[in-house]
Amino acid sequence: MAKPLLQTSDLDLFMSRPRNRPFFSEGDPSGAIYQVESGCIRLQKMTEGGRRCVLSFCYPGDVFGLGTHGPEQVDAEAACASRVSRLGHLGLQRMLQSEPTRAMKVIDAAYGGQEPGSEHVVMISFAPAEQKLAWFLASLGQRLGQSVGGELLVDLPMMRADIADHLGMTFETVSREMTKLRDLKIIDLLGLRKFKIQRAAVLQSLALTGSLATSRHVPSPSSLAFSPRMPAPRTFDLAAASAG
């Protein structure tokens, strides 16, 4: 992990929460910036109907909170037992005066972290379930993965239901697709909260194109040309995939 944006000297409070407890909720007065020390925070919104939409996850080193941008727009809850440090209103004002450039950088990072990325929107609007999950696991690998003997060991701090609400599907489907990826030997499940990426190239291909391409045959750039319907193969060839 790179050097965190905020140092101990900046911060004025530490907070811990067990799983599913909020750090703050939508509409709360803000003025503070939070930095994840350990665990995983989910930024989410509730719909009128009581459904939950997880906009993003924050991992150690990430900052969140609206700071100077007004009242909070989302709920921030612990996806697992988590600890965050807080730069409160006063400390933020102080930093804005003493180090305006860095303060702005912190505020921008915290603000940007809770905006949904366009990639996320593309994924949840079009991709089939298997591609959504492949995309999520691949990005989790990039963010949290630890290389171990050519494979990538990745923490999975959040529950299946959290993933589901992040990708616009149900936790049952998350579970099913996870099992499918395991059967294809693309990932290996190590208990409930950890997994291994066994074939990163295949996972990446599945995440990007929704199909299982081998790493030596990258889909041609010409496939970027416009085509009204996606004619990509939508079926798994388990045998071919396992042989790959």
Next chain:
Amino acid sequence: MAKPLLQTSDLDLFMSRPRNRPFFSEGDPSGAIYQVESGCIRLQKMTEGGRRCVLSFCYPGDVFGLGTHGPEQVDAEAACASRVSRLGHLGLQRMLQSEPTRAMKVIDAAYGGQEPGSEHVVMISFAPAEQKLAWFLASLGQRLGQSVGGELLVDLPMMRADIADHLGMTFETVSREMTKLRDLKIIDLLGLRKFKIQRAAVLQSLALTGSLATSRHVPSPSSLAFSPRMPAPRTFDLAAASAG
């Protein structure tokens, strides 16, 4: 419409495009800010598979383009014959020196306009087709609607396929749901590029909750309480709706 952010004196170029022609594409060097004069611009991304995802639409008065934030992240295309004015690199630099506050405001507006809103994400991830369309038409009404004798007359500058790619559905489904709303007498279709909102309260309720509530019985705030599955009624009672 409120006073546009940019005045004629600021701008250094006008550009026109017929439908489906780009103003710029993802990856183009930026440094400019654009303001819609007439028509409708769609900001979109293409997926590897050649599918299109419309992140947002820009209407007259809106600004877009990344300005000082680096190369363009999206395609900007005319959703119908459109005209935009452009504040180029030099003009932007000049404004940043002479009126930094306003320049920053312009840049922020343009930047924010092409970030997907969290409301949009919530909609496309969970809502059924009828609710998605109701939400889109209602927001279009708020943005472009002209009150005419208690009803709201709204331009619909983009094609069905554009709406579909914005909401994560197919243009056939957009068409079907549009017909359904017309049959329910919630909207009235006036040709292909214009419609009337006949019963705004019902449309709004459909957009927010996915169900048809009458305006006198607003869904109670307590419904915001957490419930893992949305048990809201998913069926249309055409008779009851028409009677309302």
Next chain:
DNA sequence: GAGCGTCCTTGATGCCGGTCAAATCGCAGA
């Protein structure tokens, strides 16, 4: 006004993924 291409509407069909249900797993506390 005729002709033509594009966009839109509408129908028929099939499948993905949501829903309901039940069994199993995993963890924490007694």
Next chain:
DNA sequence: TCTGCGATTTGACCGGCATCAAGGACGCTC
């Protein structure tokens, strides 16, 4: 270790929406 509860897995079923297909409407150009 035992017990209990919540999380996860797995199965069965089915409904909404994508897909395929055909016909109609609209807006061009000539």
